Amino acid sequence: MPEVAVLDHDAVLAAVSPRAAIDATREAFLRHRRGEWVMPAKVYLDASPHGDFRAMPALGDGLAILKWISSFPRNPAAGLPTVMGVLLVSDARTSQPVAMLDARSVTALRTGAVAPVAARALGREGAASVGLVGCGLHGAWAARCLAADGYGPGVCFDPRPEAAEALASELGWRAGTREEALDADVVCCVTPGAEVVLDAGDLHPGQHYNMLGADGPGKAEATIGAVASCALFCDEWAQASHGGELTGAVEEGLVERDRVTDLGAVLAGEAPGRPGPEAVTMFDSTGLAIQDLAIAAAAVAAWRDGRVAAQTVTL
Template structure:
């Protein structure tokens, strides 16, 4: 059974391959071919939380056990750690173990950029937050032919990611937030888009507020935008939209799922002045897509194996 370290995951699944795999997973999920249940949170507030995420599709089953501990970087530890387990859907046999942080970075970047291309109107782009997931997002935007601005609260991290990815550092947070398409990949503890700040025609992929109590945009701004999400059942109680749902200002009938847009079952952007927001809570079917793409390349990259 192959064991994929983080380095092996990234070697097996280049950014453009991740993009295609996750886009296909969105469509398969929208058509009911791949299934999943909403993630289960095991909270250890305020330190962080644990998440269990199952999925089934393509002849395989997946379970992702992953953490999010925002204070870890100050301790010299990664925010995200965990494992992805892939099994045969026919026999139940365990087929592979993968590093969850690398899988998460690839699928988070892919989802954010897919939303930019499906819901944006073109023009300038920016990534706010240069952690592991933000860096991967900027890398994918570059691979897709973009020239994104990047911004981070940590000047050293901003400089390192700018050089590594070949992206342009923004002079300020405000400059980055003014781009035509913005992907926010922050811990979700601070509102970035305050009331009245979104511009006509702007698109924002909100990737950081992936759990209860997190937000990157003011609730008032949701009323000004056309709202999209990755999965309504999950997003309605565990992400950026949860506060608006609880306040009674947002209902599921007003929210479209990105997979439905990609599958042609729902409308995307309808005019150039429309503000579009995509709320990403992170789906197990996206992790399954990355894991299966990695398995396709396993023989080519000489992985260590584990005998159970």
């Protein structure tokens, strides 16, 4: 068996810049929309009361991936990350294993990259300021990717003031209150989804909301009323309606399929985006395997081109 590359957390982040992640993520949505990249549904494996595992396969451009990732909210108390896992890359023509990547860094990059992709497609013309609610790993990469795409200045809020201040200092933004963050042109909520941070009364005409934290059953960052008050978009209806920000409003009968537009359809020019300059748009991101494929493919290309070093193992 040939050697298999192993890219750790730092290697993945060195291999794929925020700009490259944004471009790759946008292309992934278009490829999936055209049927060139495919993925079956995400599989959840409950590990209550600790958390859950997710298995996420995808195939495209000669590669097949499987991301095996976890969400264990109690981990930080034990000094461990909430999200951990591994992403396997195989040659789609021979099935030969190609690489193993740290799934935590891949997830952070693709979660962050979709923020400016959605904001460009759905935000109002001239939108610039950013409000960030949640400054953990994924929130930090959402902010970095938005900054790399020309957004800012921004306001960072987190229950841990030191996290908000550190990220704000890094980007030249400022730390502020939740209310100040929710006043921005583009607002990104990137919390664990265990409690609501956005209500209908927080919405202002012309805003765009990226809801990035509620990525599984039982999670929500916004009230049902806030969700139902917006022009709605999602990464994939099947995931978003059963385990995303839309779920509560769907279960209450306030939101049906015809009220929600796929981001890929907007990017491909097959569906309209923002209804008007005064509308409040909301994008529900649950995270797709084709996004992981895009980041993994970029990382593998960087390794093959000698732009990043990796360990190797023989299976």
